[in-house]
Amino acid sequence: MIKTPIYLDYSATTPVDPRVAEVMIPYLTEKFGNPASRSHEFGWEAEKAVEQAREQVAALVNADPKEIIWTSGATESNNLAIKGAAHFYKAKGKHLVTMMTEHKAVIDTMRHLESEGYEVTYLKPEPSGLVDIEKFKAALRPDTILASVMLVNNEIGVIQDIAALGEICRAQGIIFHVDAAQATGKVAIDLAKLKVDLMSFSAHKTYGPKGIGALYVQRKPRVRLEAQMHGGGHERGLRSGTLATHQIAGMGEAFRIAREEMAAENERVRSLRDRLYKGLSQIEEVHVNGDMEQRVPHNLNISFNFVEGESLIMAIRDLAVSSGSACTSASLEPSYVLRALGRSDELAHSSIRFTIGRFTTEEEIDYAIELLKNKIGRLREMSPLWDMFKEGVDLSTVKWASH
Amino acid sequence: MSYSTKVLDHYENPRNVGTFGKEDEGVATGMVGAPACGDVMKLQIKVNKDGVIEDAKFKTYGCGSAIASSSLVTEWVKGKTLDEALTIKNTQIAEELALPPVKIHCSVLAEDAIKAAVADYKARHGEMQGEMVETAACKG
Numbered sequence: 001m002i003k004t005p006i007y008l009d010y011s012a013t014t015p016v017d018p019r020v021a022e023v024m025i026p027y028l029t030e031k032f033g034n035p036a037s038r039s040h041e042f043g044w045e046a047e048k049a050v051e052q053a054r055e056q057v058a059a060l061v062n063a064d065p066k067e068i069i070w071t072s073g074a075t076e077s078n079n080l081a082i083k084g085a086a087h088f089y090k091a092k093g094k095h096l097v098t099m100m101t102e103h104k105a106v107i108d109t110m111r112h113l114e115s116e117g118y119e120v121t122y123l124k125p126e127p128s129g130l131v132d133i134e135k136f137k138a139a140l141r142p143d144t145i146l147a148s149v150m151l152v153n154n155e156i157g158v159i160q161d162i163a164a165l166g167e168i169c170r171a172q173g174i175i176f177h178v179d180a181a182q183a184t185g186k187v188a189i190d191l192a193k194l195k196v197d198l199m200s201f202s203a204h205k206t207y208g209p210k211g212i213g214a215l216y217v218q219r220k221p222r223v224r225l226e227a228q229m230h231g232g233g234h235e236r237g238l239r240s241g242t243l244a245t246h247q248i249a250g251m252g253e254a255f256r257i258a259r260e261e262m263a264a265e266n267e268r269v270r271s272l273r274d275r276l277y278k279g280l281s282q283i284e285e286v287h288v289n290g291d292m293e294q295r296v297p298h299n300l301n302i303s304f305n306f307v308e309g310e311s312l313i314m315a316i317r318d319l320a321v322s323s324g325s326a327c328t329s330a331s332l333e334p335s336y337v338l339r340a341l342g343r344s345d346e347l348a349h350s351s352i353r354f355t356i357g358r359f360t361t362e363e364e365i366d367y368a369i370e371l372l373k374n375k376i377g378r379l380r381e382m383s384p385l386w387d388m389f390k391e392g393v394d395l396s397t398v399k400w401a402s403h
Numbered sequence: 404m405s406y407s408t409k410v411l412d413h414y415e416n417p418r419n420v421g422t423f424g425k426e427d428e429g430v431a432t433g434m435v436g437a438p439a440c441g442d443v444m445k446l447q448i449k450v451n452k453d454g455v456i457e458d459a460k461f462k463t464y465g466c467g468s469a470i471a472s473s474s475l476v477t478e479w480v481k482g483k484t485l486d487e488a489l490t491i492k493n494t495q496i497a498e499e500l501a502l503p504p505v506k507i508h509c510s511v512l513a514e515d516a517i518k519a520a521v522a523d524y525k526a527r528h529g530e531m532q533g534e535m536v537e538t539a540a541c542k543g
């Protein structure tokens with residue numbers, strides 16, 4: 001018997017790998033010292049763990065450990081990077097560029113800067129979810145100080161061409177920030193080659209603990225930031241606060257495992273994802289959201305036309321997945337990411353994000369396919385839109401009652 | 404989002420899902436909502452010679468609460484006259500299904516579906532004075 005619910009929401013968060021948990025535990029109990037304590041063995045021991053983890057995180061992305069700053073997660077890293085650089089370089093200009101499909105931690109940070117008098121351009125992606133390089137170039141101005149584009153999108157899993165965008169920014173002296181929260185362990189990142197000035201990481205998307213992340217701050221050429229958290233001057237004054245040794249050790253171990261295992265793991269995950277896609281393709285009127293080639297192997301975002309996402313999630317309670325549908329949030333808005341791709345409202349309301357990971361099995365995928373085939377059929381039987389579709393009515397031509 | 408047992412019951416075992424035949428006597432249809440809002444509700448009533456709703460059917464595209472609200476409404480309108488059916492209020496639906504505040508609009512939609520179906524019946528039978536039925540607000 002298969003154990004339910006089956007977790008297919010690895011982009012929301014991942015379980016901590018048992019190997020990671022094991023590394024963390026001693027730093028809660030016997031090795032509890034404050035890494036900033038310079039006067040005794042407890043402190044030295046904790047500091048050693050912190051510095052080892054810094055090396056492990058740096059190694060995954062081919063950076064210098066000195067370029068890694070600990071934060072509480074990618075949200076804080078994004079805030080520190082964007083606000084920190086915008087404030088520091090405001091004399092140079094007050095224009096920033098990002099995309100409509102960024103994570104809220106970037107979008108809302110940008111919105112905040114707008115309230116401080118900065119100007120932000122939010123680029124619309126192509127229907128594939130990818131940014132058009134020419135449109136990106138065209139958005140840059142002499143007063144642009146920073147551009148922020150995510151490496152892997154959290155909803156549709158598409159991979160942006162960070163290398164090309166970085167070259168463009170560097171040539172124009174614009175700071176380039178990349179949110180890589182969803183990318184670690186999924187795509188190879190070589191910061192020695194990439195022209196990226198700032199990059200955000202999170203542990204809990206890569207089998208590490210929640211509440212810990214890092215920001216890469218390039219040293220050559222040097223990027224300056226205004227600190228957002230003031231206090232004891234930790235992390236070269238960029239982020240004060242006693243370091244969470246156990247969390248940091250966990251992130252280090254998680255990133256070490258990612259580096260060593262990602263090649264094999266991605267192949268396994270890809271074959272599961274393709275199996276899922278193949279199974280679901282047998283259902284009529286399914287549409288993949290986002291480019292299928294330039295995409296991380298563990299993501300499948302699909303719209304089941306004429307079935308509302310929240311009712312579908314309710315029907316498949318044996319699967320832990322997420323929906324871009326309106327009604328899962330109090331705001332009753334369909335996913336802003338799918339809207340930005342130009343998806344119709346019906347399709348945006350009908351989307352499900354499946355994200356597969358380290359502990360997903362083939363049996364679980366097969367179970368998911370069968371369940372979905374069943375439930376989609378049942379919900380379509382109940383859907384007036386399905387009837388209209390079957391009768392050949394073009395829904396876009398229907399005049400819906402006063403709305 | 405966790406659902407009340409009543410919502411789950413209607414969702415798992417929806418009452419009166421379906422469509423009446425196009426030629427059936429005394430059938431009227433109310434369709435409210437819009438795909439852009441994530442909800443479309445179609446309610447059909449079958450009215451006998453005495454002006455009593457003797458049967459009802461629904462089809463709904465929408466969340467679980469919207470499906471449950473429409474299922475419940477098909478049960479409630481049966482045996483009622485048109486005017487009695489119009490007294491069903493969304494607050495009663497929301498209360499019966501224990502809908503949380505963010506789901507109130509699903510019950511509003513069900514009330515509107517009744518109004519729309521009754522208006523359609525009256526229009527077909529010459530009782531309609533060109534009065535328009537307001538449907539649930541969607542800011543989508």
Ligand SMILES: Cc1ncc(COP(=O)(O)O)c(C=O)c1O
Binds near residue numbers: 179
């Ligand atoms: C792309 C992206 N950026 C930022 C975050 C936020 O990361 P954290 O939970 O570490 O603050 C997430 C996770 O939700 C994400 O997917």
Ligand code: FES
Binds near residue numbers: 469
């Ligand atoms: S139909 Fe949208 S929340 Fe119920």
